[in-house]
Amino acid sequence: MVIRIQEADFDLGAEIKEIRKGDLQVGAVVSFVGTVRDLNDGSQLTSMTLEHYPGMTEKALEEIADQAKSRWDIRNTLIIHRIGPMLPEDQIVLVAVTSAHRREAFAACEFIMDYLKTAAPFWKKEVTSEGGRWVDARVADEVAMARWNKS
Amino acid sequence: MKIELRFFASLREALGTSHENILIPEFVNTISDLRSHLIGRGGAWAEVLEGSKTIRCALNQEMVSESTVLQEGAEVAFFPPVTGG
Numbered sequence: 001m002v003i004r005i006q007e008a009d010f011d012l013g014a015e016i017k018e019i020r021k022g023d024l025q026v027g028a029v030v031s032f033v034g035t036v037r038d039l040n041d042g043s044q045l046t047s048m049t050l051e052h053y054p055g056m057t058e059k060a061l062e063e064i065a066d067q068a069k070s071r072w073d074i075r076n077t078l079i080i081h082r083i084g085p086m087l088p089e090d091q092i093v094l095v096a097v098t099s100a101h102r103r104e105a106f107a108a109c110e111f112i113m114d115y116l117k118t119a120a121p122f123w124k125k126e127v128t129s130e131g132g133r134w135v136d137a138r139v140a141d142e143v144a145m146a147r148w149n150k151s
Numbered sequence: 152m153k154i155e156l157r158f159f160a161s162l163r164e165a166l167g168t169s170h171e172n173i174l175i176p177e178f179v180n181t182i183s184d185l186r187s188h189l190i191g192r193g194g195a196w197a198e199v200l201e202g203s204k205t206i207r208c209a210l211n212q213e214m215v216s217e218s219t220v221l222q223e224g225a226e227v228a229f230f231p232p233v234t235g236g
Binding site: 050052056060081092093113118119120121122123124135136137 | 157161164209212213214228230232233234235236
Protein backbone atom coordinates (compact mmCIF):
# COMPACT_ATOMS: atom_id res chain seq x y z
CA MET A 1 0.00 0.00 0.00
CA VAL A 2 1.35 3.42 -0.95
CA ILE A 3 -0.25 6.65 0.26
CA ARG A 4 1.15 10.04 -0.61
CA ILE A 5 -0.02 13.60 0.01
CA GLN A 6 2.01 15.99 -2.11
CA GLU A 7 2.05 19.37 -3.83
CA ALA A 8 3.83 18.01 -6.88
CA ASP A 9 2.10 16.56 -9.94
CA PHE A 10 2.33 12.81 -10.65
CA ASP A 11 3.02 10.60 -13.67
CA LEU A 12 0.36 7.91 -14.04
CA GLY A 13 2.54 5.62 -16.17
CA ALA A 14 5.50 5.75 -13.82
CA GLU A 15 3.31 5.22 -10.74
CA ILE A 16 1.56 2.17 -12.21
CA LYS A 17 4.83 0.66 -13.32
CA GLU A 18 6.05 0.99 -9.73
CA ILE A 19 3.05 -0.58 -7.93
CA ARG A 20 2.96 -3.70 -10.13
CA LYS A 21 6.71 -4.16 -10.39
CA GLY A 22 7.86 -7.67 -9.51
CA ASP A 23 4.37 -9.01 -8.69
CA LEU A 24 3.68 -11.85 -11.13
CA GLN A 25 0.23 -12.46 -9.61
CA VAL A 26 -1.05 -9.19 -11.04
CA GLY A 27 -3.34 -9.62 -14.03
CA ALA A 28 -5.32 -6.38 -13.72
CA VAL A 29 -4.55 -2.73 -13.00
CA VAL A 30 -7.36 -0.21 -12.62
CA SER A 31 -6.67 3.47 -12.06
CA PHE A 32 -8.69 6.63 -11.61
CA VAL A 33 -7.39 10.18 -12.07
CA GLY A 34 -9.44 13.15 -10.87
CA THR A 35 -8.72 16.51 -12.54
CA VAL A 36 -9.60 20.18 -12.03
CA ARG A 37 -12.56 21.21 -14.16
CA ASP A 38 -12.58 24.72 -15.62
CA LEU A 39 -16.28 25.28 -15.10
CA ASN A 40 -18.13 24.79 -11.85
CA ASP A 41 -21.63 26.16 -11.20
CA GLY A 42 -21.40 28.66 -13.99
CA SER A 43 -18.45 30.82 -12.95
CA GLN A 44 -15.13 30.67 -14.73
CA LEU A 45 -12.54 28.96 -12.56
CA THR A 46 -9.12 30.61 -12.54
CA SER A 47 -7.46 28.44 -9.88
CA MET A 48 -8.12 26.15 -6.95
CA THR A 49 -6.47 25.45 -3.61
CA LEU A 50 -6.68 22.23 -1.68
CA GLU A 51 -6.40 22.26 2.10
CA HIS A 52 -6.10 19.14 4.26
CA TYR A 53 -5.71 18.01 7.86
CA PRO A 54 -2.11 16.76 8.15
CA GLY A 55 -1.95 13.54 10.14
CA MET A 56 -5.64 12.76 9.94
CA THR A 57 -5.54 12.67 6.14
CA GLU A 58 -2.90 9.93 6.07
CA LYS A 59 -4.77 7.91 8.72
CA ALA A 60 -8.08 8.22 6.88
CA LEU A 61 -6.55 7.12 3.57
CA GLU A 62 -4.84 4.14 5.23
CA GLU A 63 -8.16 3.12 6.77
CA ILE A 64 -9.83 3.39 3.36
CA ALA A 65 -7.14 1.27 1.67
CA ASP A 66 -7.33 -1.30 4.52
CA GLN A 67 -11.09 -1.59 4.10
CA ALA A 68 -10.70 -2.15 0.35
CA LYS A 69 -8.12 -4.83 1.06
CA SER A 70 -10.45 -6.61 3.48
CA ARG A 71 -13.40 -6.51 1.05
CA TRP A 72 -11.68 -7.62 -2.15
CA ASP A 73 -8.84 -9.90 -3.11
CA ILE A 74 -6.46 -7.21 -4.32
CA ARG A 75 -2.67 -7.09 -4.53
CA ASN A 76 -1.59 -3.47 -4.13
CA THR A 77 -3.16 -0.05 -3.66
CA LEU A 78 -1.84 3.41 -4.47
CA ILE A 79 -3.45 6.68 -3.41
CA ILE A 80 -1.85 10.02 -4.32
CA HIS A 81 -3.69 13.22 -3.42
CA ARG A 82 -2.32 16.63 -4.25
CA ILE A 83 -2.64 19.69 -1.99
CA GLY A 84 -1.95 23.39 -2.49
CA PRO A 85 -2.63 25.56 -5.53
CA MET A 86 -3.82 24.01 -8.81
CA LEU A 87 -5.03 25.16 -12.21
CA PRO A 88 -7.82 23.94 -14.50
CA GLU A 89 -6.81 20.67 -16.24
CA ASP A 90 -4.37 19.78 -13.44
CA GLN A 91 -4.45 16.30 -11.95
CA ILE A 92 -5.72 16.23 -8.33
CA VAL A 93 -5.94 12.61 -7.27
CA LEU A 94 -4.79 9.18 -8.40
CA VAL A 95 -6.12 5.86 -7.12
CA ALA A 96 -4.72 2.65 -8.59
CA VAL A 97 -5.41 -0.94 -7.60
CA THR A 98 -3.75 -4.14 -8.80
CA SER A 99 -5.30 -7.62 -8.56
CA ALA A 100 -5.24 -11.01 -10.24
CA HIS A 101 -8.56 -10.39 -12.01
CA ARG A 102 -10.25 -7.19 -13.22
CA ARG A 103 -13.47 -7.41 -11.22
CA GLU A 104 -11.81 -6.90 -7.84
CA ALA A 105 -9.60 -4.06 -9.09
CA PHE A 106 -12.55 -2.18 -10.66
CA ALA A 107 -14.67 -2.50 -7.53
CA ALA A 108 -11.89 -1.62 -5.09
CA CYS A 109 -10.84 1.45 -7.10
CA GLU A 110 -14.40 2.80 -7.22
CA PHE A 111 -14.92 2.05 -3.51
CA ILE A 112 -11.74 3.90 -2.53
CA MET A 113 -12.77 6.99 -4.52
CA ASP A 114 -16.33 7.01 -3.14
CA TYR A 115 -15.00 6.60 0.39
CA LEU A 116 -12.28 9.23 -0.06
CA LYS A 117 -14.86 11.76 -1.30
CA THR A 118 -16.83 11.54 1.95
CA ALA A 119 -14.28 10.64 4.63
CA ALA A 120 -10.83 12.02 3.80
CA PRO A 121 -10.26 15.52 5.24
CA PHE A 122 -9.60 17.57 2.09
CA TRP A 123 -11.32 20.85 1.20
CA LYS A 124 -11.35 22.63 -2.14
CA LYS A 125 -11.43 26.39 -2.46
CA GLU A 126 -12.10 27.74 -5.91
CA VAL A 127 -11.05 31.11 -7.21
CA THR A 128 -13.33 32.43 -9.94
CA SER A 129 -13.83 35.83 -11.56
CA GLU A 130 -16.16 36.56 -8.62
CA GLY A 131 -13.56 35.78 -5.93
CA GLY A 132 -12.77 32.81 -3.70
CA ARG A 133 -15.34 30.31 -2.45
CA TRP A 134 -15.23 27.00 -0.63
CA VAL A 135 -16.73 24.15 -2.61
CA ASP A 136 -19.90 22.66 -1.09
CA ALA A 137 -20.07 18.94 -0.40
CA ARG A 138 -22.34 17.10 -2.85
CA VAL A 139 -25.24 14.91 -1.74
CA ALA A 140 -24.43 12.64 -4.71
CA ASP A 141 -21.12 11.73 -3.05
CA GLU A 142 -22.88 10.63 0.15
CA VAL A 143 -25.29 8.55 -1.93
CA ALA A 144 -22.40 6.94 -3.82
CA MET A 145 -20.74 5.99 -0.53
CA ALA A 146 -23.95 4.65 1.02
CA ARG A 147 -24.29 2.06 -1.80
CA TRP A 148 -21.26 0.19 -0.43
CA ASN A 149 -22.81 -0.23 3.00
CA LYS A 150 -25.87 -2.09 1.73
CA SER A 151 -24.15 -5.34 0.78
CA MET B 152 -9.80 19.48 31.28
CA LYS B 153 -7.28 20.67 28.71
CA ILE B 154 -7.92 20.10 25.01
CA GLU B 155 -6.49 21.21 21.71
CA LEU B 156 -8.88 22.72 19.18
CA ARG B 157 -8.31 22.68 15.42
CA PHE B 158 -10.35 24.37 12.68
CA PHE B 159 -10.15 23.86 8.94
CA ALA B 160 -11.26 25.35 5.63
CA SER B 161 -14.26 27.73 5.76
CA LEU B 162 -14.49 27.41 9.56
CA ARG B 163 -10.83 28.34 9.99
CA GLU B 164 -11.28 31.40 7.77
CA ALA B 165 -14.51 32.57 9.40
CA LEU B 166 -13.12 32.16 12.92
CA GLY B 167 -9.77 33.66 12.00
CA THR B 168 -7.90 30.87 13.81
CA SER B 169 -6.69 27.36 13.04
CA HIS B 170 -5.58 26.27 16.44
CA GLU B 171 -6.23 26.91 20.14
CA ASN B 172 -5.41 25.24 23.44
CA ILE B 173 -8.24 25.65 25.93
CA LEU B 174 -9.26 24.67 29.41
CA ILE B 175 -12.86 23.56 29.40
CA PRO B 176 -15.21 23.72 32.38
CA GLU B 177 -16.37 20.53 34.10
CA PHE B 178 -19.86 20.51 32.60
CA VAL B 179 -18.41 20.13 29.08
CA ASN B 180 -18.32 16.37 28.56
CA THR B 181 -19.03 15.68 24.90
CA ILE B 182 -18.12 17.29 21.59
CA SER B 183 -21.68 18.57 21.40
CA ASP B 184 -21.21 20.28 24.80
CA LEU B 185 -17.96 21.75 23.54
CA ARG B 186 -19.66 23.15 20.44
CA SER B 187 -22.33 24.81 22.62
CA HIS B 188 -19.61 26.14 24.92
CA LEU B 189 -17.81 27.74 21.96
CA ILE B 190 -21.09 29.17 20.61
CA GLY B 191 -21.39 30.86 24.01
CA ARG B 192 -18.42 33.06 23.10
CA GLY B 193 -20.79 34.90 20.73
CA GLY B 194 -19.79 36.84 17.61
CA ALA B 195 -18.24 34.78 14.82
CA TRP B 196 -18.21 31.72 17.09
CA ALA B 197 -21.97 31.76 17.51
CA GLU B 198 -22.48 32.34 13.80
CA VAL B 199 -20.02 29.73 12.49
CA LEU B 200 -20.84 26.89 14.89
CA GLU B 201 -24.59 27.55 15.12
CA GLY B 202 -26.64 24.38 15.55
CA SER B 203 -28.36 24.19 12.18
CA LYS B 204 -25.05 24.12 10.28
CA THR B 205 -23.60 20.82 9.13
CA ILE B 206 -20.21 20.56 10.78
CA ARG B 207 -18.03 17.47 10.97
CA CYS B 208 -15.81 16.75 13.94
CA ALA B 209 -12.82 14.59 14.67
CA LEU B 210 -11.42 13.40 17.98
CA ASN B 211 -7.72 12.59 17.92
CA GLN B 212 -7.81 12.67 14.11
CA GLU B 213 -10.71 10.25 13.70
CA MET B 214 -14.11 11.31 12.44
CA VAL B 215 -16.66 10.95 15.26
CA SER B 216 -20.23 11.94 16.09
CA GLU B 217 -20.96 14.89 18.37
CA SER B 218 -22.09 12.62 21.19
CA THR B 219 -18.51 11.38 21.62
CA VAL B 220 -17.08 11.96 25.10
CA LEU B 221 -13.99 14.16 25.39
CA GLN B 222 -10.75 13.00 26.99
CA GLU B 223 -7.99 14.94 28.74
CA GLY B 224 -5.43 16.18 26.21
CA ALA B 225 -7.62 15.31 23.21
CA GLU B 226 -7.24 16.98 19.84
CA VAL B 227 -10.68 18.07 18.67
CA ALA B 228 -11.20 19.36 15.14
CA PHE B 229 -14.23 21.06 13.61
CA PHE B 230 -14.57 21.36 9.84
CA PRO B 231 -17.13 21.48 7.01
CA PRO B 232 -18.10 18.31 5.07
CA VAL B 233 -15.07 17.22 3.04
CA THR B 234 -14.69 18.01 -0.67
CA GLY B 235 -11.52 16.27 -1.84
CA GLY B 236 -10.98 13.91 -4.75
